[in-house]
Amino acid sequence: MARAAVPGRLTWRVAKLAEARTETPTARTLVLDVPGWPGHLAGQHVDVRLTAEDGYTAQRSYSIAAPADGDRIELTIQAVPEGEVSPYLIDVYGTGDPVEVRGPVGGWFVWRPTSMDPVLLVAGGSGIVPLMAMIRARRAAGSRIPFRLIYSVRTPGDVYYADELRRRARDDAGLDVTYAYTREVPEGWPNPPHRIGVADVNTNGWPPALTPDCYVCGPTGFVEAVADILVALGHDPRRVRTERFGPTGG
Amino acid sequence: MIEPRMDLGPHLDGNVLAGPLREIFAMDVTAATSRCASCGAVGAVAALHVYANAPGMVARCPTCEEVVLRMVRTPDAAWLDMRGTVSLRIPM
Incomplete structure (x- = not known):
């Protein structure tokens, strides 16, 4: 026990899948039990390692999607076609199965x-994951810091955490959520599909004079x-x- | 700024070094501020451009694209080459 209290070298722990949720046809949230989990900050990530029977290992980094709940952490995995790790975690990895974290x-x-500045979050696709952890951490802490999220996705069906984001935008005072669709927009949407541009960021972000902390996550x-x-x-x-x-091999 | 000056292919950023470096150091080095030995630019290690499609990881300066640090992990050792870093300021 004393060893675990020393923030020394990073070590691998064996985690087990407690439950899983489907976010979109290509994304799955894994709720992992990690005995002895030391806690984390919103935006941090974990390395996940898979080992095959012949000893071959593959390792990937995934953002944590939510504040820690005791020994439980949540990751949301996006399928990378032809990837080595993500197809396994999405299609094969089952409740109770071990994985190294x-x-x-x-x-x-x-x-x-504890930060007092307003926050702008800009997500592209699966880049929403660490930013969702921040939105959830804000809620969990009862923070009143104003947050704005601009979430760029290909189509409405690609939105992760869609129901929860709708609910939080309604119930979490001081959280604004806007979407920018790049390929297909919902019915009745005022703008055609487009890549995020100056107007989106200027209209839905914060003026620089408010000195917001800006977090941008997505493809390069x-x-x-x-x-x-x-x-x-x-x-x-x-x-x-x-x-x-x-693309680190998925 | 949108394209690197050389065609080095897609890069990630220094955030991906967090795990490999925490294997060696007791502190999180990605939150440290580094100064580039080539151009003098100062910024977070987390903001370096990281090319992971090489043997190991190559982190380049986001301003001049010179190599700041390289890291290779073998089964029994870690190689850390920091030739491109003048200094690291590590928040304590």
Whole structure:
């Protein structure tokens, strides 16, 4: 027990699947029991390792989607076609099955409930996951810090946590949620599909004068584009934190 | 800013170094501020451009694209090459 209290080297722990939820046809949330989980901050991630019978291992990083609930953590996995790890975690990995996890890791792309500045979250596709952890952590802490989320997705069917986001946008005072659709819009939507641009960020974000903390997460091209827009609009680059999700083998 | 100056393919960022570096260091190094030995740019290790499609991970400066650090993990050792870093400021 004394060893676990020392924040020394990062070690692998065996986690088991407690339950799973389908978010979209290509994304699944895994609720893992990780005995001795030390807790984490919103925005942190874990490394997950799979080992085949012949000893071959494959390792991937996944953002944690929610605040810790005792020894339970939630990850949302997006299927990467032809990937080595994600198809297994989505289609095969079942309740009670073990998987190795180490973490939490990452101390930069994090939001702390003690922070007093307004927050802008900009998500591209599966980049919503660590940002959802921040929205949930805000709620869990009873924080009144104003949050705005701009969520770029291909189609309405690609929205993760759709029901919960609708509910939170209604019930969590000070949380605004807007969507930018790139391929297909809902019926009656006022704008045609388009890639996120200056107007979206300017209209649905915060003025730079409010010195918001900006968190941008998504595929590399999306993150570069949004970070450039924020800096061009006058946001301090040091307040624009980015996390790129990319093709690392899935 | 949208395209790297060389065609290096898609990159991730220093956030992905968090796990591999925490295997070695007791602190989270990705939240540290590094100074590039090539151009002097200062920024978070988490914001470096990381190319993971090489043997190991190569982190480049987001301003000048020079190599800041490289990390290779073998079954029995970790190689950390920090030739491109003048200093690291680690929040304590």
